[in-house]
Each structure stands twice: as C-alpha cells, then as structure tokens.
Amino acid sequence: MQLFEAINKRRSIRKFKNQPVPVEDLKFLVECATKAPSAHNKQKWKFIAVTNKELNDRCSEAVSDKIDQLVRKYNITESVQGWKYYSTFFNSAPAVIYVFHQEARGFLDKAVGDKISREEINRLRVHPGIQSIGGAIENLLLAATVKGYGTCWMTAPNVAAPEIEKILEIEEPWQLAAVIPVGVPAENPQARPRKPLEEVFEVKE
Numbered sequence: 001m002q003l004f005e006a007i008n009k010r011r012s013i014r015k016f017k018n019q020p021v022p023v024e025d026l027k028f029l030v031e032c033a034t035k036a037p038s039a040h041n042k043q044k045w046k047f048i049a050v051t052n053k054e055l056n057d058r059c060s061e062a063v064s065d066k067i068d069q070l071v072r073k074y075n076i077t078e079s080v081q082g083w084k085y086y087s088t089f090f091n092s093a094p095a096v097i098y099v100f101h102q103e104a105r106g107f108l109d110k111a112v113g114d115k116i117s118r119e120e121i122n123r124l125r126v127h128p129g130i131q132s133i134g135g136a137i138e139n140l141l142l143a144a145t146v147k148g149y150g151t152c153w154m155t156a157p158n159v160a161a162p163e164i165e166k167i168l169e170i171e172e173p174w175q176l177a178a179v180i181p182v183g184v185p186a187e188n189p190q191a192r193p194r195k196p197l198e199e200v201f202e203v204k205e
C-alpha cells in the first residue's frame with residue numbers, strides 16, 4: 001500500500017476482532033513510530049504494548065473509576081455515557097500500546113531555564129516533547145493501516161494517567177501521553193468529515 005493510500009484509508013477504529021496481534025507486528029509498528037523526527041533527536045518516548053487482557057481491563061477500569069469520581073465531584077450530568085465509552089473501550093482490543101513521554105529540554109532551557117518559569121518556557125517552545133510524540137504516533141497509525149490493523153489514538157484515558165502508570169509500573173519522569181488500541185478491525189467506518197482546505201490553509205505569495 002502506498003503512503004497516500006494509507007493516509008486516506010486510516011480511520012479511528014473502536015471495534016476489533018478477537019484475533020491476537022503477534023508481538024513481531026507490535027514491534028514493527030513501534031519501530032516505525034521511532035523513525036519519526038523528534039526535538040533535538042532526544043526521542044523521549046517509550047511504548048509499552050500490553051496483550052495481557054487483565055492488565056488492559058485494570059487500566060480501563062481505572063479510567064472509568066476516575067470519570068465516576070469527576071462526575072461526582074463536579075456534579076456532571078451531561079454526556080457522561082459517551083465520555084465513558086470514548087475513554088474506556090480500548091480494553092476490547094487484543095493489544096494496547098501505551099505511549100509515554102518525558103519533557104524534552106533544549107536550547108531555551110539551557111539558556112534561561114533558571115531565570116524564567118516552566119510555564120513561560122513551555123509557552124515559548126510550544127511543547128516540543130509532545131509534538132515529537134505526535135509524529136511518532138501518526139507513523140504508528142499509518143504503519144498499522146498498511147499492515148491491516150485498526151487503531152485509535154486516544155488521550156481521554158489520560159484522566160487516569162497516574163493510575164495507569166502505577167498499574168504498568170512506569171516510573172517518573174515518564175508520563176502517559178496516549179493509549180492506542182490495536183487489532184484487526186471489526187467495523188469499516190466511513191471517512192469522518194474534514195474542514196475544507198480553504199478554511200485551514202492559505203498561501204501568501
């Protein structure tokens with residue numbers, strides 16, 4: 001499959017066949033992820049693939065519990081069911097890749113890191129560590145599409161990031177950035193709409 005075909009064919013998949021994903025394939029997907037560019041080539045990323053159903057169930061339950069806590073604390077009544085579904089379904093996939101990141105420090109940190117706040121530094125750098133993770137994840141999703149797997153890039157589970165880090169025994173300074181269920185798709189969704197190019201792109205000549 002050509003790159004452009006994969007870009008057009010990729011969909012967020014939320015229903016999976018009960019068919020295991022071989023570890024070799026998971027390794028290949030992560031290898032493709034790590035070919036992405038990263039700020040200062042620091043590669044501050046870590047990928048944990050979990051095929052153990054019980055572990056994925058525990059992570060999904062932790063997200064569900066956290067949402068329940070937030071719902072109670074802030075008296076939330078709207079969209080709770082949808083929020084829960086879109087945050088927790090990842091345990092229905094035969095494999096889940098948990099993506100962790102660390103803050104990537106660069107020129108600005110070295111130059112003025114002791115003079116201005118982290119908040120101001122982050123505003124000036126616009127989170128290069130997170131941007132690097134984004135490139136890696138997209139590589140992974142496209143490689144999965146070529147291999148015939150469905151995926152979904154998920155950040156909603158991050159509400160329970162500390163709990164998931166504990167379950168997966170991930171230590172600081174690693175932080176959960178995204179959760180990606182992987183499996184053979186059991187649905188074939190239409191392409192979701194995109195804004196017209198004229199709305200998001202302009203050329204200044």
Ligand SMILES: Cc1cc2nc3c(=O)[nH]c(=O)nc-3n(C[C@H](O)[C@H](O)[C@H](O)COP(=O)(O)O)c2cc1C
Pocket residue numbers: 010011012013014086087152153154155156157191192
């Ligand atoms: C950063 C990011 C976070 C996302 N988080 C979730 C999520 O937590 N749960 C979910 O079901 N989908 C999530 N999505 C998937 C989007 O809903 C999806 O990409 C969008 O609706 C477009 O559909 P498509 O991916 O099929 O083109 C996320 C996508 C991105 C890029």
